[in-house]
Amino acid sequence: MNVGIIGVGLMGHGIARNILSRGGFALRFLDHPGNQPTDELVDLGGGACATVAEVAAASDVVILCVTGSPQVEAIVGAPDGLAASLRPETIVVDCSTALPDSTLRMAELVRDSGGDYLDAPMTRTAKHAHEGTLNLLVGGAAETLDAVRPVLASFTEQVAHVGPLGHGHRLKLLHNYVSVGFMTLLAEAAAQAADTDVDPQVFVDVLAGGGGASAALDRLAPFIVSQDRDALPFVVSNALKDIDYYRSMSDTAGAQTTVADGVSAALAEAVKSGPADAYVPELVRLFRQRKDV
Secondary structure, three states: OEEEEEOOOHHHHHHHHHHHHOOOOEEEEEOOOOOOOOHHHHHOOOEEEOOHHHHHHOOOEEEEOOOOHHHHHHHHHOOOOHHHHOOOOOEEEEOOOOOHHHHHHHHHHHHHOOOEEEEOOEEOOHHHHHHOOEEEEEEOOHHHHHHHHHHHHOOEEEEEEEEOOOHHHHHHHHHHHHHHHHHHHHHHHHHHHHHOOOOHHHHHHHHHOOOOOOHHHHHHHHHHHHOOOOOOOOEHHHHHHHHHHHHHHHHHHOOOOHHHHHHHHHHHHHHHHOOOOOEHHHHHHHOOOOOOO
16 A cells, blocks of 8 residues: 655654554655654655645555644645545545544545545554554544554554544543643642642652552653653643643533633643643643742
């Protein structure tokens, strides 16, 4: 299969390099200012395309790895976009974090053009993308998933078929709400601990030995103890986007959002007051009352 990818950022770059190096597939990627440096991809045999239409024309499978629903809609639904340009029977695999209702609309456009669609958002981090050990939550037809499993296997450890189309993105938003919510709560507690001169290692050890033991603690502990933010290179503004997507999905479903509203408000204030490139672990500092430290 010939593979195309649109979105060669922190996550997409790792996906692309593993499609080439581990999977051995031909790869074309969209040349875009938001890409990570692509010299390695070119050295491995990847080719840059100037337009979405060029990627579509060269691909049997197209992977989307962009920020969210507005970007996916612009790529798929534009007059010269993916739906208008893809070959018959092309499968679009959307690894972005997007709204389920938008996913269903984009899938309809692709199907009207003779293709098929899977929503396959990722869990885990850019480190796992680089290592080829991402986990995917895939919504869509089982036979469509089976057709692209060889490609997905090149950059994943686990591929879970979680239900019909849209359920991948629904479960990703549920997952990210819980994950980001835990980390936001933990960052607020860690900020208070630091402001009251609690030893940071003691704070981490107490939580790790009790009910605070969690992936959230594992990811924030390096910053709590030694101000190392790189255990989770996930920008706070993207975390806020995911929480607000969850709130939108919940509003549509008529579900309660009391806690989610509080998480959103806390993250929104951090985005407003902090640097644009702040990572989620840095919430520990952004939430502190003693702003001089």
